[in-house]
Amino acid sequence: MRHILAILFLLPILTFSQNDLLDEIDSKNESNERVTATFKGLKIVNLESTKLVAKKELTLVVAHRFGSLNNGIDTFFGLDEAVTRINFVYGLTDAINIGISRSSFLKTYQLSAKYRFVQQKENEFPFTIVGFNALLINTGLDKIALPLIEFKHRLGYTTQLLISRKINTNLSLELAPTFFHDNYVAFNDQSNTQVALGLGGRYKLSKRWSINADYGIHLNRADNSPFKNPLSIGFDLETGGHVFQMHFSNAQAMNTNRFLSETTGEWFKNIFFGFNLSRRF
Amino acid sequence: MMAYLKIKLNHFIYAIAFISLSAFSQSKYITKTGIVGFEASVPSFEEVKATNNSVTAIINTSNGEFAALVLVKGFRFKNALMEEHFNENYAESDQYPKAIFKGQIVDFSMEKLDATNKFKINGELTFHARKVPLEAIEVKITYAATANTIELNGSFTLLASDFDIIIPKIVRKKVSNEVDVSFNFKLDKK
Numbered sequence: 001m002r003h004i005l006a007i008l009f010l011l012p013i014l015t016f017s018q019n020d021l022l023d024e025i026d027s028k029n030e031s032n033e034r035v036t037a038t039f040k041g042l043k044i045v046n047l048e049s050t051k052l053v054a055k056k057e058l059t060l061v062v063a064h065r066f067g068s069l070n071n072g073i074d075t076f077f078g079l080d081e082a083v084t085r086i087n088f089v090y091g092l093t094d095a096i097n098i099g100i101s102r103s104s105f106l107k108t109y110q111l112s113a114k115y116r117f118v119q120q121k122e123n124e125f126p127f128t129i130v131g132f133n134a135l136l137i138n139t140g141l142d143k144i145a146l147p148l149i150e151f152k153h154r155l156g157y158t159t160q161l162l163i164s165r166k167i168n169t170n171l172s173l174e175l176a177p178t179f180f181h182d183n184y185v186a187f188n189d190q191s192n193t194q195v196a197l198g199l200g201g202r203y204k205l206s207k208r209w210s211i212n213a214d215y216g217i218h219l220n221r222a223d224n225s226p227f228k229n230p231l232s233i234g235f236d237l238e239t240g241g242h243v244f245q246m247h248f249s250n251a252q253a254m255n256t257n258r259f260l261s262e263t264t265g266e267w268f269k270n271i272f273f274g275f276n277l278s279r280r281f
Numbered sequence: 282m283m284a285y286l287k288i289k290l291n292h293f294i295y296a297i298a299f300i301s302l303s304a305f306s307q308s309k310y311i312t313k314t315g316i317v318g319f320e321a322s323v324p325s326f327e328e329v330k331a332t333n334n335s336v337t338a339i340i341n342t343s344n345g346e347f348a349a350l351v352l353v354k355g356f357r358f359k360n361a362l363m364e365e366h367f368n369e370n371y372a373e374s375d376q377y378p379k380a381i382f383k384g385q386i387v388d389f390s391m392e393k394l395d396a397t398n399k400f401k402i403n404g405e406l407t408f409h410a411r412k413v414p415l416e417a418i419e420v421k422i423t424y425a426a427t428a429n430t431i432e433l434n435g436s437f438t439l440l441a442s443d444f445d446i447i448i449p450k451i452v453r454k455k456v457s458n459e460v461d462v463s464f465n466f467k468l469d470k471k
Binding site: 239 | 341347348354360365370383
């Protein structure tokens with residue numbers, strides 16, 4: 001009995017010395033690194049993504065939406081009626097971004113802030129949660145057509161929560177509950193305060209290509225509203241400091257309030273081709 | 282009398298068992314905060330450089346065996362986008378999260394540390410699912426008796442292409458295929 005005990009004591013040493021040195025450090029410890037590259041662009045297509053610009057970096061996004069493809073050769077498939085938006089986004093910190101943009105759609109200026117509350121971590125926290133706020137100034141409303149217009153009518157506000165999860169290396173999904181208010185609405189019966197739910201996703205096709213899509217469900221659209229929910233599908237191509245996104249959408253506007261509330265196109269009938277080109281400085 | 286002797290003998294065996302156990306553990310030195318850096322910069326372009334400060338490494342001073350484990354996602358770049366590209370497009374760290382070095386320090390013994398601190402390591406590095414042998418890496422090994430720590434310092438050069446890491450044509454001018462790797466491990470007695 002005692003001999004067996006003695007052997008048992010020696011046994012771990014024998015097996016121990018036979019073990020690889022590596023096994024002693026290669027613990028199966030699960031990593032809890034931050035999950036990165038959930039989305040590559042600041043937008044999925046139209047919807048804001050949970051990606052932020054890094055600290056002290058400036059990103060310029062030039063975005064175009066051509067006119068409707070339906071007009072054919074008359075407008076060269078929409079080229080003549082392109083809408084352009086130029087957006088500068090700066091990283092105050094890795095988690096706080098500010099932006100300023102001008103879109104030719106209703107000559108709209110936008111000031112924005114995007115801030116990350118929490119980032120998805122492996123084996124720790126399953127989501128990235130980001131807040132987005134914007135103030136829109138629509139300078140396109142015409143004083144002659146709308147003689148009673150005051151400055152306050154030109155203002156709009158966006159409050160959005162972006163919740164994303166990188167499911168695996170290739171697939172990322174996002175939910176975006178959105179609350180927005182326009183002091184002037186194009187359709188009279190539409191309430192000024194509006195609620196929508198954005199859905200978006202990215203699927204990586206190869207190292208540098210991905211397919212992206214987003215959809216906005218308007219939750220309190222007026223009954224006879226002529227406007228539709230926006231659906232956009234496109235591809236991302238990433239090359240070094242550039243992200244090039246090209247897509248088809250039934251929305252021509254690029255500001256959150258506008259494409260959620262005033263999308264005029266209809267898939268398979270009247271869609272727009274466009275692209276977002278971003279460059280990091 | 283015999284019974285008494287037997288008990289004595291058993292105690293003796295246990296004592297030996299414990300001594301050998303403790304002696305064995307004394308011959309290993311370990312760290313979890315080792316530093317590994319690499320640089321694949323091209324002169325006059327933005328530096329491509331990263332450091333990992335949480336490398337695990339272990340040395341068995343009784344036979345000169347050495348091993349190190351690097352979690353690839355732990356490399357920090359100055360530029361966040363570069364870090365993202367490194368993990369996503371080059372190292373593919375979701376698929377291949379670990380880089381492992383296993384090697385043997387040639388003619389190592391604690392006694393020799395008094396006379397010299399220049400040694401060579403032979404071993405192999407596994408990274409991005411490729412195993413590449415590394416021969417005669419020069420390493421400086423110093424022993425601090427008061428703190429009872431062993432420090433390893435050195436550097437070597439790798440080719441990204443040996444690990445099946447392809448640098449696309451458009452960035453080939455900015456990212457070198459030749460990668461300088463440096464390491465610093467301060468190992469404490471286990």
